Amino acid sequence: MHKQILDVSKRRGIMYPSFEIYGGVGGFYDYGPIGSRIKKNIEDLVRRYYIIEEGCFEVECPTLSPEAVWVASGHVSSFSDLMTECLKCGEPYRADHLIEEHTGKSCEASDMSAMDELVKEYKIKCPKCGGGLDRVYSYNLMFQTFIGPGKNKEVAYLRPETAQTTYLGFRRLWEIARKKLPFGVIQIGRSFRNEISPRQGMIRLREFNQAEIQFFVEPDGKYSPRFDTVSAIKAKVIDKEGRESSLTLKEAVEKGIVKLQMIAYFLGRSLQLFKEMGINPEALRLRQHKDEERAFYSTDTWDIEYMSSVFGKIELVGVSDRTDYDLSAHMKLSKQDMTVNYEGRKFIPHVVEVAYGIDRPFYCVIESCYREEGDRVFFSFPEDIAPYKAGVFPLVGKDGLPEKAQQVFDLLKKEGLYVFYDEGGSIGKRYARADEVGVPICVTIDYETLEDDTVTLRDRDTKKQDRVKIDGLCKAIVR
Amino acid sequence: MHKQILDVSKRRGIMYPSFEIYGGVGGFYDYGPIGSRIKKNIEDLVRRYYIIEEGCFEVECPTLSPEAVWVASGHVSSFSDLMTECLKCGEPYRADHLIEEHTGKSCEASDMSAMDELVKEYKIKCPKCGGGLDRVYSYNLMFQTFIGPGKNKEVAYLRPETAQTTYLGFRRLWEIARKKLPFGVIQIGRSFRNEISPRQGMIRLREFNQAEIQFFVEPDGKYSPRFDTVSAIKAKVIDKEGRESSLTLKEAVEKGIVKLQMIAYFLGRSLQLFKEMGINPEALRLRQHKDEERAFYSTDTWDIEYMSSVFGKIELVGVSDRTDYDLSAHMKLSKQDMTVNYEGRKFIPHVVEVAYGIDRPFYCVIESCYREEGDRVFFSFPEDIAPYKAGVFPLVGKDGLPEKAQQVFDLLKKEGLYVFYDEGGSIGKRYARADEVGVPICVTIDYETLEDDTVTLRDRDTKKQDRVKIDGLCKAIVR
Numbered sequence: 016m017h018k019q020i021l022d023v024s025k026r027r028g029i030m031y032p033s034f035e036i037y038g039g040v041g042g043f044y045d046y047g048p049i050g051s052r053i054k055k056n057i058e059d060l061v062r063r064y065y066i067i068e069e070g071c072f073e074v075e076c077p078t079l080s081p082e083a084v085w086v087a088s089g090h091v092s093s094f095s096d097l098m099t100e101c102l103k104c105g106e107p108y109r110a111d112h113l114i115e116e117h118t119g120k121s122c123e124a125s126d127m128s129a130m131d132e133l134v135k136e137y138k139i140k141c142p143k144c145g146g147g148l149d150r151v152y153s154y155n156l157m158f159q160t161f162i163g164p165g166k167n168k169e170v171a172y173l174r175p176e177t178a179q180t181t182y183l184g185f186r187r188l189w190e191i192a193r194k195k196l197p198f199g200v201i202q203i204g205r206s207f208r209n210e211i212s213p214r215q216g217m218i219r220l221r222e223f224n225q226a227e228i229q230f231f232v233e234p235d236g237k238y239s240p241r242f243d244t245v246s247a248i249k250a251k252v253i254d255k256e257g258r259e260s261s262l263t264l265k266e267a268v269e270k271g272i273v274k275l276q277m278i279a280y281f282l283g284r285s286l287q288l289f290k291e292m293g294i295n296p297e298a299l300r301l302r303q304h305k306d307e308e309r310a311f312y313s314t315d316t317w318d319i320e321y322m323s324s325v326f327g328k329i330e331l332v333g334v335s336d337r338t339d340y341d342l343s344a345h346m347k348l349s350k351q352d353m354t355v356n357y358e359g360r361k362f363i364p365h366v367v368e369v370a371y372g373i374d375r376p377f378y379c380v381i382e383s384c385y386r387e388e389g390d391r392v393f394f395s396f397p398e399d400i401a402p403y404k405a406g407v408f409p410l411v412g413k414d415g416l417p418e419k420a421q422q423v424f425d426l427l428k429k430e431g432l433y434v435f436y437d438e439g440g441s442i443g444k445r446y447a448r449a450d451e452v453g454v455p456i457c458v459t460i461d462y463e464t465l466e467d468d469t470v471t472l473r474d475r476d477t478k479k480q481d482r483v484k485i486d487g488l489c490k491a492i493v494r
Numbered sequence: 495m496h497k498q499i500l501d502v503s504k505r506r507g508i509m510y511p512s513f514e515i516y517g518g519v520g521g522f523y524d525y526g527p528i529g530s531r532i533k534k535n536i537e538d539l540v541r542r543y544y545i546i547e548e549g550c551f552e553v554e555c556p557t558l559s560p561e562a563v564w565v566a567s568g569h570v571s572s573f574s575d576l577m578t579e580c581l582k583c584g585e586p587y588r589a590d591h592l593i594e595e596h597t598g599k600s601c602e603a604s605d606m607s608a609m610d611e612l613v614k615e616y617k618i619k620c621p622k623c624g625g626g627l628d629r630v631y632s633y634n635l636m637f638q639t640f641i642g643p644g645k646n647k648e649v650a651y652l653r654p655e656t657a658q659t660t661y662l663g664f665r666r667l668w669e670i671a672r673k674k675l676p677f678g679v680i681q682i683g684r685s686f687r688n689e690i691s692p693r694q695g696m697i698r699l700r701e702f703n704q705a706e707i708q709f710f711v712e713p714d715g716k717y718s719p720r721f722d723t724v725s726a727i728k729a730k731v732i733d734k735e736g737r738e739s740s741l742t743l744k745e746a747v748e749k750g751i752v753k754l755q756m757i758a759y760f761l762g763r764s765l766q767l768f769k770e771m772g773i774n775p776e777a778l779r780l781r782q783h784k785d786e787e788r789a790f791y792s793t794d795t796w797d798i799e800y801m802s803s804v805f806g807k808i809e810l811v812g813v814s815d816r817t818d819y820d821l822s823a824h825m826k827l828s829k830q831d832m833t834v835n836y837e838g839r840k841f842i843p844h845v846v847e848v849a850y851g852i853d854r855p856f857y858c859v860i861e862s863c864y865r866e867e868g869d870r871v872f873f874s875f876p877e878d879i880a881p882y883k884a885g886v887f888p889l890v891g892k893d894g895l896p897e898k899a900q901q902v903f904d905l906l907k908k909e910g911l912y913v914f915y916d917e918g919g920s921i922g923k924r925y926a927r928a929d930e931v932g933v934p935i936c937v938t939i940d941y942e943t944l945e946d947d948t949v950t951l952r953d954r955d956t957k958k959q960d961r962v963k964i965d966g967l968c969k970a971i972v973r
Contacts, residue, residue: 042641045553048667078557105644183514187504
């Protein structure tokens with residue numbers, strides 16, 4: 016299936032590797048004309064959930080930030096992977112991945128010398144050229160550059176996450192929120208990780224898109240007044256000991272598996288969101304971070320993973336208790352006060368973070384919605400996610416039908432709808448082309464239209480055809 | 495006026511300098527909770543014009559690209575400013591700006607040695623510390639970094655414009671467009687210029703947002719079938735010789751001042767767009783690039799400039815004939831064929847580019863819409879640009895009014911509208927707060943509401959109040 020999805024993606028402009036004419040560079044993808052619409056719709060759906068429904072603020076901060084930000088956050092000292100390079104051809108490898116691939120076992124070693132030992136013990140060579148491997152060393156995953164020219168230039172990094180840039184503005188956001196807790200702040204934008212050797216298509220990108228939400232709360236305020244709206248959602252749950260179960264979110268909280276009700280709430284909201292995007296809910300599971308993988312300051316962290324038939328497990332969102340760790344760190348380095356006086360107490364707010372990728376859910380939408388029915392290939396995108404609301408076709412290219420179809424097309428455009436016009440080839444071919452990019456409705460203008468101002472609506476999923484008046488067309492399309 | 499705008503911007507979360515807690519870095523701004531909504535609305539309006547109405551494709555490409563891209567485009571060799579630094583304090587200066595500030599005349603010198611001569615002749619010292627100045631040298635404005643680790647890492651740059659990254663995908667886009675000309679491709683996203691010493695707030699950013707549209711056309715196809723829809727628009731025009739006149743676009747084309755009808759068309763569309771954003775049309779003028787400022791390959795290039803009371807002239811969009819220059823350059827370096835066979839001819843398509851900034855129009859919207867009426871301060875944002883569609887207020891915080899107001903609030907949110915709820919302080923204070931961020935309509939729930947399900951609508955600009963049924967509220971708000 017993967018090959019077919021990639022083929023249609025490239026051919027029809029969903030997504031394709033960047034810089035192809037210069038031989039490509041791993042970890043970069045373009046969103047094409049169809050993909051960019053789907054991505055935009057995914058982002059707007061996230062905005063609806065978090066800005067309209069949850070009442071969050073949105074901010075947009077630079078992706079390039081001075082060094083101090085990443086010193087405070089800990090990324091300069093410890094956002095790194097252990098790597099080795101071939102002494103002969105120079106090919107770089109993530110040391111743990113190389114050891115795992117060679118031994119077939121998960122790599123238990125976590126420091127450089129232990130990994131060096133394993134490379135020696137198993138006589139691991141460069142998989143590409145057979146050359147010997149250099150010593151394992153620590154490699155920081157941030158892209159470094161300099162702001163400003165000459166002697167006064169400052170070290171800067173492309174952000175590896177949006178979260179820190181949101182925290183920097185906390186004092187302003189606190190004032191804008193009129194000094195009340197809780198409040199949430201979403202940031203949707205690019206982040207960057209200079210991966211050593213990305214080989215998983217859109218799943219591991221060096222430049223990627225995120226939607227990260229920071230909820231600033233009282234230290235003992237990690238619950239949601241709307242938990243009952245999601246508490247009955249049932250999900251596959253894997254706890255930090257690796258135990259699997261199928262539980263409602265209510266049960267997961269009551270049994271103490273999910274420690275904070277607020278985390279359970281946003282896991283529930285995320286399940287709703289992914290379903291609404293068109294991601295197969297059966298392929299999703301909640302996974303708690305193990306003690307050793309969780310950040311030391313966090314009391315609890317959960318991911319939602321999608322089980323892909325191509326890439327295996329894909330992390331789509333992380334929901335975590337970040338406590339007052341980040342604000343405290345910035346307060347310490349910047350000497351700016353991050354404490355608040357609220358309801359008679361003075362404290363540094365805690366943060367519960369809901370951190371979505373955008374590119375990964377995008378891929379999972381594509382994979383989940385791909386359908387083959389005999390010769391027919393289509394994407395069953397939900398209407399709010401589909402790249403176009405409708406296609407408009409004259410049945411034939413003569414007898415005034417194209418002119419009438421143009422009028423209908425103009426009418427829909429005036430309503431601000433993303434629609435397209437197609438008069439090339441047989442009507443069957445045009446349906447097939449629309450199916451291939453998941454357009455939910457095709458509107459055909461035929462001879463009857465000239466007589467009674469009705470058009471044919473053809474449904475993508477059922478292939479059923481209906482006639483409606485042009486008058487009621489908008490309502491029939493935006494259901 | 496500028497100080498008031500900046501004050502309200504910071505206080506209410508429209509925009510503010512980034513990294514304030516670390517002392518700030520010139521050329522970086524955050525969009526706050528209010529600004530991010532306005533910016534999003536501006537971008538969506540651009541999308542409506544170019545994707546829905548002009549039928550363009552949208553793409554999203556990486557901001558980080560390997561060196562070859564910028565070698566081909568000419569940016570590695572010549573995207574630079576001449577600069578000097580203080581030998582004592584290290585402060586960097588753009589040499590031409592420094593000479594202009596010192597002499598009060600525009601700097602005619604354009605090479606390093608001529609500028610060195612002027613620095614000597616006028617005995618120019620560091621304005622900051624009085625120290626001597628170093629020799630003038632050429633400084634490339636791209637941010638450089640490396641992709642990948644170790645010995646095999648590749649030089650890369652943050653893109654200084656989106657356009658080149660759109661061109662890279664031309665072969666794919668040509669297929670997606672089903673091998674027909676013309677077609678347009680818009681890209682909205684971040685770009686980066688490592689300015690020597692940016693000092694103009696949002697007007698000269700090191701990380702900025704663009705919306706650049708590339709129209710791929712036949713070499714002799716630089717006209718628009720819809721020119722008559724804009725030809726009657728009258729504008730202030732400054733031609734390349736500096737002659738000013740007030741002309742319709744039709745006259746400007748007929749007199750040969752604007753050489754290409756397609757350029758005139760998009761100047762007209764841009765005037766419509768800026769007006770719809772809320773930018774004062776009286777402050778706009780069309781300016782033709784002088785022969786010496788225009789790229790050597792371009793037959794004609796025009797800007798639309800906004801005359802700001804604070805910053806002077808601000809370039810909002812550039813419309814230019816880029817010929818086959820860029821595609822040819824990438825063809826030469828990449829050895830990939832960029833020619834097309836179209837209607838019996840084989841050629842490299844030409845490009846007409848419409849290149850918008852986003853941050854600058856954003857600032858001009860803010861400046862244009864700022865109003866002071868006695869004590870009252872408000873922004874007269876157009877409804878499609880305003881950060882919220884409406885505010886919802888209970889008249890008082892008791893007697894069931896907050897509960898009723900919440901119901902109304904929920905009703906509007908269910909329609910997907912960006913609205914906010916406020917029950918803090920007197921109703922007058924709440925109107926004033928809504929005015930301050932340009933909310934067009936306030937909805938007040940009072941005792942009458944409990945009786946007859948009507949609410950008060952208060953109009954921002956006229957302060958007029960109307961009563962409407964809750965039933966018809968959505969329609970009354972989304973006018």
